[in-house]
Amino acid sequence: MTTVDVGRPARRRNPARRRNSVSGWSMRTIIAVVVAIFVLFFVIPIVWLLLATTKSAHALIVDNPFQPGSFGDLAANWDQLFGFQDGAVTSWVGNSALYALGALVITLVASIPAGYAMALTEFRFRRLLLVLTLIVMLIPNTALVLPIFLELNVVGLIGSPLSVILPMAFFPFGVYLTYIYFNTSVPRDLLAAARLDGCTEFQVFTRVALPLAAPIVALVAFFSFVQNWNNFFLPFVMLPSSEGYPIQVGLTSLLASTPAFNPSSAGAQSVQLPTLALATVISVLPVLIVFLFAQRFLVAGMTAGGTKE
Amino acid sequence: MSYGFVAPYTALVIAFGVLPALYAVFLAFTDNEGGFAGIANFTKVVSDFRFLPAVAHVALYLVIWLVALVVLVSFLAVVVHAVRVRWLSRTLRFVFYLPGALAGASSVLLWLFVLDPTASPVSGLLHLLGFSSFVQVIVPANLPPVFAIIAFWTGAGGWIVIMYGALNNISPDVIEAARIDGATAVQIARRIQLPMLRKWISYMGIMSLAAGTQLFVEPQLLSQASNAIVPNDYSLNQLAYQYAFQQNDFNGAAAISLLLLVIALALSAVFVTRGGLFEKD
Known part of the structure; x- marks a missing residue:
């Protein structure tokens, strides 16, 4: 109990610690952005692939890559395959x-x-x-x-x-x-x-x-x-x-x-x-x-x- | 009775582990009439004009891939481990690991789409990098990083999940003690977590190095998809395949296979005897 009471004020008084937490914050943001980029890297190909199966050949090239197609096109692709x-x-x-x-x-x-x-x-x-x-x-x-x-x-x-x-x-x-x-x-x-x-x-x-x-x-x-x-x-x-x-x-x-x-x-x-x-x-x-x-x-x-x- | 239990497996070990290896040795040191050839087959394949380029291709790919794998997998595992929100940490691991389901030809095919600027979901990015056609993307100079990206995409997630498990094995007391002593998260990662992961990182490195020397399906499919802009003897395994099936030179094919097999065997033997990661008893 005593150690905790002593520890806390000491931590707050330490200026190095505060600077650390500011740089810790910007560090965290950078890391979060990097991880988000990797999430996109792993996810985008799979999501896109699933959506691509529902499009016509024309729509695949012309439309927005993440716009879903239709069941009709999926059926047509299925039949062709x-x-x-x-x-x-x-x-x-x-x-x-x-x-x-x-x-x-x-x-x-x-x-x-x-x-x-x-x-x-x-x-x-x-x-x-x-x-x-x-x-x-x-x-x-x-x-x-x-x-x-x-x-x-x-x-x-x-x-x-x-x-x-x-x-x-x-x-x-x-x-x-x-x-x-x-x-x-x-x-x-x-x-x-x-x-x-x-x-x-x-x-x-x-x-x-x-x-x-x-x-x-x-x-x-x-x-x-x-x-x-x-x-x-x-x-x-x-x-x-x-x-x-x-x-x-x-x-x-x-x-x-x-x-x-x-x-x-x-x-x-x-x-x-x-x-x-x-x-x-x-x-x-x-x-x-x-x-x-x-x-x-x-x-x-x-x-x-x-x-x- | 024990022999009865191990008999079917022993038969498989002999038929598909020991015998093919011995037969490859036999073929590699004989000529096509079965006479002893010394190292003639080896000098023939090594001095083949396609051999050194293939070695260089595979080596360059391995360097890029292994560095990326070691750095990024360690980084992502430590970060995912530091995420306190449980569902987020689980979702991240799942997202990283799922592409592992797409191995071999399927993942290569998927990446052909992604790298084709006309259909790609990231065509903007490709154009930004100066690529406006599939042929431009797959010029030979780009291939080692391209193969490294494909291999990383499929393989990294499984390793991240494994490193995450290994990080969980580090006693929380150690981390807590370091934190009380004033260590930042970065210091904890560098001084405690990464050193404790070393065994697993070297396991990953050796496994990936051995697997990477076998590069085959990626260049093979690209060669087909690109109308042979990518040569069909890009990697060593492809060259061995060409010897066996285009030139009907099984001795030459065996010589290349044997070189690759010796590398793989040496790596795994070093690891089994020195790595200390496996229970031998």
């Missing part, structure tokens, strides 16, 4: 779903038990597998794409859906997240008790560990899905024909048919700018929806590796 090359966009989105979800299922089946075993059981090469996982997890996933292409070329898998699903299913980050989770959140005593009660090792995993792992399954699924859906380089290299494209690669076909960017493409199958904007929105829609609900996931996942300060 899904009419492109006899509904190619529909099959690209379907391909994306097949690849992303197929890889997701294999990722979960492979990485949850692996993370569990590495955290809570002992076996030879455990440490080797762990270090290998860490190192591969930290190299960018594009680094191995061409080597994997060269390898799959030898076994003749190029062009098949498996050539993207299997490499995407290899997700060391998911194994590491599972490892951390079981290492920190599931006590070994619990497993020992289950063994005493007569559970086999397999039952210990399915009846005790797995029911406790729901949060980590969701987290791994989130990261795996987002990464698979957005993957460009791998399918771009593995899938030579347009029927096999996921939507991310399909966007390049749409782009190549947009006269505004590629003047040589003007013709019956040409794509207008608002249609291309709509394609961009559709290509990210599933991830955008997942993102809206998953900010906490992202932080939890990316900081999971961090040992406490």
Whole structure:
């Protein structure tokens, strides 16, 4: 109590302090302006993109960029997009779903038990597998794409859906997240008790560990899905024909048919700018929806590796 | 039994981690008939007239991007952390993080719109900077900053949210003690918060450096959108792609891939063994 009473008048009497708070005020204004500029930088492209899908090609260029268009134009853009090359966009989105979800299922089946075993059981090469996982997890996933292409070329898998699903299913980050989770959140005593009660090792995993792992399954699924859906380089290299494209690669076909960017493409199958904007929105829609609900996931996942300060 | 649990994953590690790397090593040191070639493939790609420009492009892009990332992410994270109004702080983080949903081709496409003065929402700004057509915006000299802007736009938010979390881990007592001693907000940021973020900043820097060397989708799409004003061998990964698919020279492609892979491996190995950020046991 006394310290507070003494502290306050002293602070008020100190002229340096007052000057500080004046410069602190102007400092604050500058910082607020800078942050506002960054908010605009992050927001404007997204808002504009959403509005662009509701405009005609003419209105997009002539009207105020932030004036919304009409449902009629949105419908027209929709029709043009899904009419492109006899509904190619529909099959690209379907391909994306097949690849992303197929890889997701294999990722979960492979990485949850692996993370569990590495955290809570002992076996030879455990440490080797762990270090290998860490190192591969930290190299960018594009680094191995061409080597994997060269390898799959030898076994003749190029062009098949498996050539993207299997490499995407290899997700060391998911194994590491599972490892951390079981290492920190599931006590070994619990497993020992289950063994005493007569559970086999397999039952210990399915009846005790797995029911406790729901949060980590969701987290791994989130990261795996987002990464698979957005993957460009791998399918771009593995899938030579347009029927096999996921939507991310399909966007390049749409782009190549947009006269505004590629003047040589003007013709019956040409794509207008608002249609291309709509394609961009559709290509990210599933991830955008997942993102809206998953900010906490992202932080939890990316900081999971961090040992406490 | 443990082996049963790790078997599927181990198979994937071997098939898509270890084997491709080894196969790339094999290809990089052999000729197209499988005979030992020494370092001939490496000297061939390095002396290729497209190699050094590609290195320079990627390096310039990396410098701009990494500096922007480290400076701005630290700054924005500290500011957002200092915002006392809770809804405002949450909204800011959300706004910064949302563009992360648009990765890869989608974000590049979006930025093609933004950089095209005829349709851009900021066409006024582009005109002010002296650009009146898309072709002028994407002249080669502008590309490194353009790619850096795209990468920053998609990637920065996630890191800001992470740094924010790390700042929350700093004990409030420490900050309070500094404030009582008369430290200003700027001093607290410089003397306490930033030093405590150092580990995370270096993690961000190394991850981004490794990812940035792989530059592919941005120049690839721009090259397509610009009618090849942007060359299709702008980055190293594109050059490797050209070797494999235009020249059918898998040995040369493997040599470039291997150079890139060694850089990525070295960075991650240094970080795993020295960084102290990851639990190895």
